[in-house]
Amino acid sequence: MVGVDDMLSVENLSVSYGAIKALHGISLRVERGEIVTLIGSNGAGKTTTLRTISGLVRAAAGSISFEGVPIGKLPPHQIVRMGIAQAPEGRGVFANMSVDENLSLGAYARHDKEQIDKDRQRALELFPRLRERLAQSAGTLSGGEQQMLAIARALLARPKLMLLDEPSLGLAPQVVATIFKIIREINAGGTTILLVEQNAHMALNVAHRAYVLEVGKIAMEGPAAELAKSDEVRRAYLGHG
Amino acid sequence: MSKLFEETRSLKAPVWGVIPRAAWPLVVAIAIGALIYFGVSPLVGGFVSKVMLIVGINIVLAVSLNIVNGYTGQFSMGHAGFMAVGGYVAAGIVYYGSIKLWGSADPAGGILSIVQEGPKSGPLLGKGDFLFVISCLIGGLVAAGAGYVVGLPSLRLRGDYLAIVTLGFGEIVRVILQGSHDQIQPWKAADAAAMPVYELAWKLGGPKGFNLVPTYTTLFWVYFWAVLTCIAAYRLKSSSSGRAFLSIREDEVAAQAMGVDLTKYKVRAFVFSSFFAGVAGGLYALDIGAISAGDLNFIKSFDIIIMVVLGGLGSISGAVLAAVILSILPEALRDFQSYRLIVYALLLIVIMIVRPQGLFGVREVWDLKIFKRRGGGLGGSAGGAP
Numbered sequence: 211m212v213g214v215d216d217m218l219s220v221e222n223l224s225v226s227y228g229a230i231k232a233l234h235g236i237s238l239r240v241e242r243g244e245i246v247t248l249i250g251s252n253g254a255g256k257t258t259t260l261r262t263i264s265g266l267v268r269a270a271a272g273s274i275s276f277e278g279v280p281i282g283k284l285p286p287h288q289i290v291r292m293g294i295a296q297a298p299e300g301r302g303v304f305a306n307m308s309v310d311e312n313l314s315l316g317a318y319a320r321h322d323k324e325q326i327d328k329d330r331q332r333a334l335e336l337f338p339r340l341r342e343r344l345a346q347s348a349g350t351l352s353g354g355e356q357q358m359l360a361i362a363r364a365l366l367a368r369p370k371l372m373l374l375d376e377p378s379l380g381l382a383p384q385v386v387a388t389i390f391k392i393i394r395e396i397n398a399g400g401t402t403i404l405l406v407e408q409n410a411h412m413a414l415n416v417a418h419r420a421y422v423l424e425v426g427k428i429a430m431e432g433p434a435a436e437l438a439k440s441d442e443v444r445r446a447y448l449g450h451g
Numbered sequence: 452m453s454k455l456f457e458e459t460r461s462l463k464a465p466v467w468g469v470i471p472r473a474a475w476p477l478v479v480a481i482a483i484g485a486l487i488y489f490g491v492s493p494l495v496g497g498f499v500s501k502v503m504l505i506v507g508i509n510i511v512l513a514v515s516l517n518i519v520n521g522y523t524g525q526f527s528m529g530h531a532g533f534m535a536v537g538g539y540v541a542a543g544i545v546y547y548g549s550i551k552l553w554g555s556a557d558p559a560g561g562i563l564s565i566v567q568e569g570p571k572s573g574p575l576l577g578k579g580d581f582l583f584v585i586s587c588l589i590g591g592l593v594a595a596g597a598g599y600v601v602g603l604p605s606l607r608l609r610g611d612y613l614a615i616v617t618l619g620f621g622e623i624v625r626v627i628l629q630g631s632h633d634q635i636q637p638w639k640a641a642d643a644a645a646m647p648v649y650e651l652a653w654k655l656g657g658p659k660g661f662n663l664v665p666t667y668t669t670l671f672w673v674y675f676w677a678v679l680t681c682i683a684a685y686r687l688k689s690s691s692s693g694r695a696f697l698s699i700r701e702d703e704v705a706a707q708a709m710g711v712d713l714t715k716y717k718v719r720a721f722v723f724s725s726f727f728a729g730v731a732g733g734l735y736a737l738d739i740g741a742i743s744a745g746d747l748n749f750i751k752s753f754d755i756i757i758m759v760v761l762g763g764l765g766s767i768s769g770a771v772l773a774a775v776i777l778s779i780l781p782e783a784l785r786d787f788q789s790y791r792l793i794v795y796a797l798l799l800i801v802i803m804i805v806r807p808q809g810l811f812g813v814r815e816v817w818d819l820k821i822f823k824r825r826g827g828g829l830g831g832s833a834g835g836a837p
Contacts, residue, residue, distance in 0.1 A: 285712070287710045287712040290708070290709065290710030295708070298704060302702050302705035303702075304702060306812075306813055307697060311694055314691075314694060315698050315706075316709060318694070318698075318709045318710050318711060319709070319710030363709070364708075367710065
């Protein structure tokens with residue numbers, strides 16, 4: 211099951227919040243260069259999975275390894291330094307800080323100034339809107355712009371693996387389309403992406419492979435295109451009767 | 452804000468290039484301290500000078516507390532405790548140090564530390580001044596150590612819980628210091644001189660307080676430290692550590708996701724903050740010539756918190772302005788002394804309703820619109836109403 215090219219592999223991961231079990235032993239893997247999506251309804255454990263990978267939540271059982279190194283016991287700030295960056299759910303921009311400072315914080319764990327400047331330029335090319343708003347407080351941006359900022363900020367960590375938590379949440383369809391287009395561009399630039407989404411249609415469209423999460427268990431997995439065609443997924447997540 | 456900083460630095464480069472970057476805060480601090488001590492103080496007279504001295508100490512306290520409560524968004528209620536630690540250490544070193552070194556606890560300062568009316572004469576620094584400066588530094592360092600010890604376990608807590616722990620810390624310091632042994636009085640200096648240091652270290656006067664300490668604190672020293680505190684706080688704010696502090700305050704989870712080590716930075720803020728609180732304690736004790744743990748209770752902590760909240764959590768100039776206002780106010784309202792706390796409480800309520808971010812929010816005076824006529828060249832500042 212574990213391939214040679216696995217960048218991230220999660221084995222039998224269980225997570226509990228007090229007495230409530232959120233994840234019941236899930237396993238998944240992400241290969242280098244892929245976009246993998248994790249879809250499922252509210253409370254399925256998607257966000258918990260991401261937060262456990264990035265170290266914000268501790269697993270009760272199971273293992274997580276990144277490029278062959280176990281990271282399940284590392285604190286979040288070290289996981290960032292290994293090359294996993296996250297754009298948290300609900301965007302999590304620093305509202306009272308300027309867009310510029312938000313981006314600087316994205317590169318917080320890095321010290322290669324020249325490369326940071328290049329990456330900043332690249333991020334601003336991907337999101338030209340942000341360039342116009344550099345001096346503005348992040349809290350005054352629109353929802354879509356905040357999401358762009360969250361992704362740009364994660365990009366500035368120069369991650370090998372980027373974790374995106376519901377980038378389409380609360381955004382207009384047109385903005386969602388833009389964001390997914392950019393996600394594809396980021397991936398084409400060589401960044402592996404693990405995408406958590408409720409918008410199964412968009413997610414399956416952009417991803418190479420997908421996992422369907424139901425109440426803390428992996429219900430289905432496979433190439434995204436195949437899952438998009440399966441009756442079960444169509445009925446439960448794509449709204450086709 | 453950081454751009455302004457870069458700009459001013461590059462403008463000054465030809466003149467200031469000779470002075471290393473690390474040294475110019477000292478130069479500025481000495482210049483401003485000397486200006487206020489030699490220039491302003493003789494003009495305004497004794498009473499105003501005394502008020503200015505209280506203002507200066509409160510500036511150190513408010514700006515330093517701002518590092519924890521303002522930048523990092525943690526709610527510490529133990530600032531007076533750190534002040535007491537620094538104050539007792541400094542007073543103890545100066546008092547017993549004088550006795551040990553030159554046999555008496557009389558002041559032995561130069562003109563920078565002798566409070567006198569009229570023209571000042573004599574050597575600039577006396578032997579006592581060196582002891583005084585060192586005692587304030589050590590007081591600050593011990594307070595910083597206390598900040599580290601308190602911070603490490605308790606900064607894993609959040610909000611209310613941290614407030615309770617720091618409140619508890621302040622009270623513990625008070626109770627411990629009030630349980631210390633009797634002070635050896637100046638007329639028994641010979642006894643003290645014969646005693647080993649570790650025994651003297653615990654003879655801090657207990658509930659009666661530590662008294663008859665030679666006084667050295669003058670406007671020069673107070674504003675020297677006030678300026679150093681402000682510069683340190685400003686540099687911290689515009690550094691990458693400062694950004695990490697502010698990010699913790701904005702969103703702890705997102706800060707972690709950026710790679711900020713929460714505990715490390717919270718403890719770091721605490722250590723910086725308590726260092727300056729300790730120094731302020733030293734200045735306070737060696738101004739009055741006495742220190743009593745009973746006076747440095749949670750009400751004192753609360754006074755400092757009000758300054759920070761009024762000025763704006765995260766704003767250095769705001770904290771300075773609030774320290775000025777709230778130090779002068781009680782003097783102006785001396786006759787209504789007993790209503791002071793009512794006025795404070797009302798002030799807090801009104802601010803929380805009308806302007807919850809404080810006078811300046813996280814911004815500085817020079818970020819305000821009226822100072823921004825030069826084509827918005829000072830953009831990129833942290834700020835904005837929530």
